[in-house]
Amino acid sequence: MGRGDLTNAEWRRLEPLLPPIGLRGGRWADHRRVVNGVLYRVRTGVQWRDLPERFGPWLTVYKRHRRWSGDGTWQRLLTRLQAEEEAVGRVDWNVAVDSTAVRAHQHAAGARHAPTSSGRKGGGDTGGSSRSSAPVPGQRPGGGGRSGESLGRSRGGLTTKIHLVADGRCRLLSLLLTPGQYGDGPQMQAVLEQIRVPRTGPGRPRVRPDALTADRAYTSRANRRYLRRRGIRHTIPERRDQQEHRRNRGSRGGRPTGFDIEHYKTRNTVERAVNRLKQFRAVATRYDKRAYVYLGTVTLAAVLIWLRT
Template identity: 75%
Template sequence: MGRGDLTNAEWDRLESFLPPGGMRGGRWSDHRRVINGVLYRVRTGVQWRDLPERFGPWETVYKRHRRWSADGTWEMLLSRIQAAEDAAGGIGWDVSVDSTAVRAHQHAAGARKAPAAVAPQKGRPGDEPGRSGAAETGRPAGGGGPIGECLGRSRGGFTTKIHLAAEGRCRTLALVLTPGHYGDGPQPERVLGQVCVPRPGAGRPRTWPGHLLADKAYTSRKNRRYLRRRGIRHTIPERADQQKHRQNRGSQGGRPTGFDRERYKKRNTVERSINRLKGFRAVATRYDKRAYIYLGTVTLAALTIWLRT
């Protein structure tokens, strides 16, 4: 077993959730060896062609990662591990949200554009990312180009932004990709919409945190109304300009927002979760051309953290 490979205990937790069989009734190559090959690439950031021979043909490893990124297998595995952890009472439901920008390598550019004849319909994967496109669902997008692949231009070049929600033990509950120039404020509704932890046996999955922590970037009235509508208690500081405008309106400005300074200190869990994710070099720098493949890369990194915590 190489450094970074799945241990026997981690493999035992994961094995029962893996899809059986293969394409057209055939057999998959050994799941454990292929997953270890994908993990090696995610951890080191090497090119697929440079994978060590002990993982088998690099094409097999790459195609498995691409297929499982497209059909939602990585998301399914992450959901199953989260469900098992929640059943054991291991999830802290004081959830924090934040984002981090990731520089896109020059190899991430150049994804092919879809032909006009097969352009995606409105509301289908391939629409503007961050609304109903591939970056949110993990499915391949029909549209191409920088924006269609969650690449946004900034001072440092092309970047992608990862918006995520982290639970109390610094593990990722849900994540969404957008171009790097997208703001944080409009995203919490979409990020929380991705939280879905199944319950053992019958019953609806859990889709809401016990308490939400966020910084001043998320302090808009729209976000607060959304949280109140869903019955989610939250600790979000109010910006100074918002306080001044509320005071200038007098009694029509409403009551001050509550703020628990001690509880707000727990927001560091999302910062630590981001640091853990960026310990994987293929997450810290985006090498994947397609947004759905990069989303699979980040999801696998999050899954590995859940298995090892």
């Protein structure tokens, strides 16, 4: 076993959640070796062709990662791990929301039109995955070209932004990709809607945190109304211009927003979650052309964090 590979205990948790090896008419290569190959690339950021020979053919590892990114296998692993932790009460539902910008490597640019439902034209998606034109969960729908692949132009060049919600133990509950120039505040509701932790027994999935902490980028009236409507306690500082505008309106400006400075100190959990996520070099720099493949890369990094925290 190499450094960074799955331990026996970790593999026993993941193996029942993966597709059967005998699927699609023939036997696939050993799942554990392939998953370790994907993890190696996510951790180090090497080119697929430079994977060590102990993981088998690089094309097999790449196609497996691309297929499981498209069909939601990585997301199902993350959801199942969250459900197992929730069943034993190890999920802290005092959450924090934030975003982080990721510089896109030049190899991530230049993707052609998105693949069709047959997966044959436009995108070069020859992995055999039948993907519809519907938006991938966790990927903000956009137009064609770079915007449709969650790539945006900013001062630093091509960037992608990861919007995420982290629990009190610095683990990702949900994430969303957008082009780098997208603002944080307008994406808060969308990333919160991605939270869905199933029950291991009877009952509906849990979709609502107990409390939320965020910085000034999320202090819009629409966001506060949304949180009040869902019954989510929130600690978000008010910008100075909003305070002045409210005071200038007098009684029509409404009451000041509540702010608990002690609870606001817990917002560092999402900052620490971002730091953990960017320890994976293929997350800290985007090398994947397709947004759904990069989303799978980030999701797999989150899976490993949940396994080892």
